Amino acid sequence: MKSAKLLTTLLAVASFPAAAQEAAADKLAALESSVSAAQTSGDNAWMLVSTALVLLMTGPGLALFYGGLVRKKNILGTMMQSFIMMALATILWTVVGYSLAFGEGSAFLGDLRYLMLNGVGGAPNADYAATIPHQTFMFFQMMFAIITPALITGAFAERMKFSAMLLFMTLWSLLVYYPMAHMVWGKGGMLNAFLGGSVPCFDFAGGTVVHITSGVSALVCALYLGKRLGYPTEPIKPHSLVLSFIGACLLWVGWFGFNAGSALSAGSLASSAFLATHLGASAAVFGWLAMEWIQVGKPSILGGISGAVAGLVVITPASGFVTPGSAMIMGFLGGVVCYFMVVKIKNKFGYDDSLDAFGVHGAGGTLGAILTGVFATNAVNNALKDSAGKPAALGLVDGNGGQIVNQLIGSAIAWGLAIVGTLIILKICDMTLGLRVSAEDETEGLDLSQHGEEGYNLDT
Amino acid sequence: MKKIEAIIQPFKLEEVKEALKAIGVDGMTITEVRGHGRQKGHKEVYRGQEYQVDLLPKVKVELVVGDDRLDEIASALAGAARTGKIGDGKIFVYDVAQAIRIRNDDRGDSAL
Numbered sequence: 001m002k003s004a005k006l007l008t009t010l011l012a013v014a015s016f017p018a019a020a021q022e023a024a025a026d027k028l029a030a031l032e033s034s035v036s037a038a039q040t041s042g043d044n045a046w047m048l049v050s051t052a053l054v055l056l057m058t059g060p061g062l063a064l065f066y067g068g069l070v071r072k073k074n075i076l077g078t079m080m081q082s083f084i085m086m087a088l089a090t091i092l093w094t095v096v097g098y099s100l101a102f103g104e105g106s107a108f109l110g111d112l113r114y115l116m117l118n119g120v121g122g123a124p125n126a127d128y129a130a131t132i133p134h135q136t137f138m139f140f141q142m143m144f145a146i147i148t149p150a151l152i153t154g155a156f157a158e159r160m161k162f163s164a165m166l167l168f169m170t171l172w173s174l175l176v177y178y179p180m181a182h183m184v185w186g187k188g189g190m191l192n193a194f195l196g197g198s199v200p201c202f203d204f205a206g207g208t209v210v211h212i213t214s215g216v217s218a219l220v221c222a223l224y225l226g227k228r229l230g231y232p233t234e235p236i237k238p239h240s241l242v243l244s245f246i247g248a249c250l251l252w253v254g255w256f257g258f259n260a261g262s263a264l265s266a267g268s269l270a271s272s273a274f275l276a277t278h279l280g281a282s283a284a285v286f287g288w289l290a291m292e293w294i295q296v297g298k299p300s301i302l303g304g305i306s307g308a309v310a311g312l313v314v315i316t317p318a319s320g321f322v323t324p325g326s327a328m329i330m331g332f333l334g335g336v337v338c339y340f341m342v343v344k345i346k347n348k349f350g351y352d353d354s355l356d357a358f359g360v361h362g363a364g365g366t367l368g369a370i371l372t373g374v375f376a377t378n379a380v381n382n383a384l385k386d387s388a389g390k391p392a393a394l395g396l397v398d399g400n401g402g403q404i405v406n407q408l409i410g411s412a413i414a415w416g417l418a419i420v421g422t423l424i425i426l427k428i429c430d431m432t433l434g435l436r437v438s439a440e441d442e443t444e445g446l447d448l449s450q451h452g453e454e455g456y457n458l459d460t
Numbered sequence: 461m462k463k464i465e466a467i468i469q470p471f472k473l474e475e476v477k478e479a480l481k482a483i484g485v486d487g488m489t490i491t492e493v494r495g496h497g498r499q500k501g502h503k504e505v506y507r508g509q510e511y512q513v514d515l516l517p518k519v520k521v522e523l524v525v526g527d528d529r530l531d532e533i534a535s536a537l538a539g540a541a542r543t544g545k546i547g548d549g550k551i552f553v554y555d556v557a558q559a560i561r562i563r564n565d566d567r568g569d570s571a572l
Contacts, residue, residue, distance in 0.1 A: 343507055
């Protein structure tokens with residue numbers, strides 16, 4: 001209809017005098033602006049929903065998932081560690097974080113142009129997302145800055161001081177997350193494949209930025225803080241897999257916002273990422289359960305939900321680049337590999353990564369980052385053009401095997417930054433506040449010792 | 461007076477209550493307890509961490525009865541709680557020196 005109308009207008013323009021031509025041009029401009037406004041409101045609606053979905057992943061999703069896995073004396077302390085990030089990371093992001101991550105600075109870190117969100121308003125930032133308000137883009141990315149540090153809390157569960165945790169998370173956001181986000185997603189970042197990075201690395205929704213950084217930092221934390229009292233000789237069982245189940249399912253749903261929202265628009269790429277995300281999770285459930293059924297003899301609900309999260313992690317960097325078939329292969333492999341890391345490797349080396357933040361996010365994130373270099377294809381995502389202006393070959397399946405090297409470099413940088421940054425930060429926290437609660441407080445539980453309350457007062 | 465203390469399978473509690481009610485036993489005290497006898501516990505596995513759970517959930521039923529009704533009541537209780545499998549539990553019988561009804565200070569059999 002619109003194009004027919006346009007054609008009539010154009011035909012009319014050809015035979016009319018100058019004044020009429022001017023009127024027609026005005027009409028055309030008005031038409032263009034209303035088309036673009038319509039696209040903006042469509043894209044913006046999806047992005048605001050996605051933003052809310054990603055917040056839902058941290059609270060209550062992750063808080064419930066982790067909360068159910070600890071002993072009941074630590075349920076509130078554990079949930080608080082996720083919840084407080086919803087407030088803390090938000091403030092940090094607003095004051096300085098967004099600017100350091102997405103300001104156009106060096107290859108490693110952004111500048112201070114968006115300090116206090118200065119200049120981040122309704123007008124789109126065409127470098128990042130041309131059809132949504134810059135503010136929406138900033139807001140969406142804020143939710144990633146919340147959940148990423150919150151993931152680490154699984155490694156030091158049941159034994160870290162709340163005060164030390166606040167300092168750790170503040171410094172970690174500044175020293176690890178913002179630089180990594182800038183390198184991969186920020187304009188001028190050295191790993192940014194779409195905005196001129198020197199080592200183009202594909203990370204659609206955060207395999208390196210979110211999962212490798214948090215997962216590897218988690219391992220460093222687990223090693224530095226040491227084991228929980230009684231681990232692994234005394235029984236330290238999850239106190240409520242029911243809560244963990246609810247949390248994992250909320251994570252699964254929230255992940256649609258995380259991955260499909262990373263299309264930064266509401267078009268076909270969002271649909272494709274949405275589907276890949278769902279397939280990755282589904283296939284990983286079977287990957288984990290198959291291993292467990294064969295090795296332990298019984299498929300467990302904890303295994304099922306752990307597999308789902310592992311699959312979601314693995315598919316995250318690839319979600320906007322791979323076909324449904326590849327997504328299922330990646331998810332299944334994620335379930336198997338993360339099972340192996342959590343059940344075999346952890347027990348072999350004996351570190352107390354209490355809730356398996358490294359085994360799932362560190363291992364899954366690395367696997368996902370590498371496999372993205374294998375399965376990424378321009379049949380799904382043709383945003384990247386070669387010198388001739390045609391869609392560039394993306395991964396090995398497109399004949400670009402060298403991309404795997406780039407993915408390895410990106411992963412290695414994320415590993416290095418996470419290890420060095422986290423070690424420095426832990427040292428600072430250790431020397432100033434002390435990292436661990438006293439043995440007495442640990443035995444009493446974080447709920448009472450850190451917060452002065454109990455999660456369950458069922459006999460009152 | 462005798463006190464009957466029975467440790468039974470939790471899922472048998474309703475049948476035991478019904479059986480005792482059927483022969484006119486009015487009062488009892490129930491406690492949820494954990495324990496094991498010759499019955500082995502079970503194994504639980506959480507992400508590869510194995511735990512041997514030895515103490516299993518049981519229910520303790522306590523009631524005090526007159527000497528004359530002891531055998532009848534103990535048999536009814538055992539009959540209702542029995543599955544024939546290991547883990548059914550045990551019944552212990554104790555002598556009771558005195559019983560006092562708090563409401564009106566009744567003593568002995570009339571307090572039961």
